[in-house]
Amino acid sequence: MTEENSGETPVHSPTWPGSVAVIGAAGLIGAGVVERLAMEAVTDTVYMTDLRDNVLHAHAIDIAEAQILGGNTRTKLVVGPPADGTPVDLVIVAASAPESPDGDRRDFLRANLKLLRLLLPDIQRLAGEHGAVMLLSNPVDVLAEALRQLSGISPDQLSGISPDRILGYSLNDSIRFRAAVARELGVSPERVAGLVLGEHGDGQVPLFSGLTLDGETLNLDSDQQTRVTTDITGWFSRWSALKPGRSSGWTTPLGVVQAVKAMATGEIHPATIWTGSVDSLPDSFISLPTRLEQGRMVPALGPISEAEKEGLTEAAKSVTAAAARAVQDFPGTQ
Numbered sequence: 001m002t003e004e005n006s007g008e009t010p011v012h013s014p015t016w017p018g019s020v021a022v023i024g025a026a027g028l029i030g031a032g033v034v035e036r037l038a039m040e041a042v043t044d045t046v047y048m049t050d051l052r053d054n055v056l057h058a059h060a061i062d063i064a065e066a067q068i069l070g071g072n073t074r075t076k077l078v079v080g081p082p083a084d085g086t087p088v089d090l091v092i093v094a095a096s097a098p099e100s101p102d103g104d105r106r107d108f109l110r111a112n113l114k115l116l117r118l119l120l121p122d123i124q125r126l127a128g129e130h131g132a133v134m135l136l137s138n139p140v141d142v143l144a145e146a147l148r149q150l151s152g153i154s155p156d157q158l159s160g161i162s163p164d165r166i167l168g169y170s171l172n173d174s175i176r177f178r179a180a181v182a183r184e185l186g187v188s189p190e191r192v193a194g195l196v197l198g199e200h201g202d203g204q205v206p207l208f209s210g211l212t213l214d215g216e217t218l219n220l221d222s223d224q225q226t227r228v229t230t231d232i233t234g235w236f237s238r239w240s241a242l243k244p245g246r247s248s249g250w251t252t253p254l255g256v257v258q259a260v261k262a263m264a265t266g267e268i269h270p271a272t273i274w275t276g277s278v279d280s281l282p283d284s285f286i287s288l289p290t291r292l293e294q295g296r297m298v299p300a301l302g303p304i305s306e307a308e309k310e311g312l313t314e315a316a317k318s319v320t321a322a323a324a325r326a327v328q329d330f331p332g333t334q
């Protein structure tokens with residue numbers, strides 16, 4: 001284990017997260033998340049792990065030097081897990097099999113479930129009894145549900161990862177919703193606010209009922225809603241068709257760190273969470289408005305339309321079925 005920066009420039013004393021572990025920290029998204037956490041001094045220590053140790057070291061050196069340039073060296077970067085085995089407050093899983101997307105994030109399920117099984121003991125060790133686990137790897141909702149099924153732990157048990165400590169990053173859909181509505185109206189996306197819930201993929205549910213423009217309720221007619229829905233559901237195939245050999249390395253690290261900051265302050269934000277405490281939804285993992293409350297992700301779903309409720313129910317069923325199938329069909333040895 002080596003350390004970059006000794007944290008000699010104290011800035012402020014955060015309560016949460018005091019420490020973060022990023023698994024897959026040599027990759028595009030993992031390294032980007034480490035960089036944002038460090039540059040925004042969101043935590044005291046970031047532990048970086050990946051198979052590619054040399055790349056991890058290079059990122060740690062480079063980011064530590066960028067911190068000096070940025071004028072804030074509070075966050076200490078450590079290559080490797082905590083040496084004494086102390087759990088961290090937040091484990092971020094960005095490890096992934098190489099992407100060869102063909103328009104559907106579920107194409108990565110087999111390979112990434114295998115990886116998740118492999119990483120499960122590390123994730124459990126790092127999270128300990130209280131840490132939160134944020135999955136980034138795709139398909140994020142199905143993997144989060146698979147993690148719950150693999151952990152097999154109920155929320156009141158003290159060991160393992162209880163489902164309300166698992167979350168997935170799915171904020172990008174809401175950003176693309178704002179962009180698509182702005183395109184439809186010919187306005188700047190900063191003026192549009194709106195949320196996408198459901199599955200990060202084909203089962204996404206744009207909340208047209210909650211759209212606003214300049215803070216005022218925005219009603220799109222059905223043709224406009226159809227065009228916007230087509231626009232956002234087509235995002236991943238348009239992206240895949242570019243064959244960029246990379247995922248959304250600019251948006252995602254920024255969004256992840258915004259989500260972490262929202263968790264730290266108890267602010268409501270959209271994330272893939274366990275639906276277990278929402279009576280009207282089947283047990284699953286989908287994106288819902290949520291906040292971190294005493295170490296648990298708590299749903300904060302406001303009023304939505306009947307059609308939106310139906311969309312969420314369908315997404316939840318589909319995610320659970322896909323996870324159950326995958327857990328059964330793709331054992332860890334394959």
Ligand SMILES: NC(=O)c1ccc[n+]([C@@H]2O[C@H](COP(=O)([O-])OP(=O)(O)OC[C@H]3O[C@@H](n4cnc5c(N)ncnc54)[C@H](O)[C@@H]3O)[C@@H](O)[C@H]2O)c1
Nearest residue numbers: 024026027028029030050051095096136137138169247252
């Ligand atoms: N949820 C979202 O909105 C969202 C957004 C962007 C990317 N993603 C997903 O995030 C994942 C990472 O994307 P990326 O572009 O950074 O991919 P990448 O290929 O650049 O990085 C993946 C990293 O995982 C590492 N890795 C593989 N096996 C490992 C293991 N056993 N232990 C530790 N590390 C291991 C690799 O060495 C690599 O550094 C992908 O699954 C991608 O689909 C999700």
Ligand SMILES: O=C(O)C[C@H](O)C(=O)O
Nearest residue numbers: 105138172246247248252
């Ligand atoms: O994984 C990707 O390539 C894209 C990611 O799921 C995203 O929506 O940004």
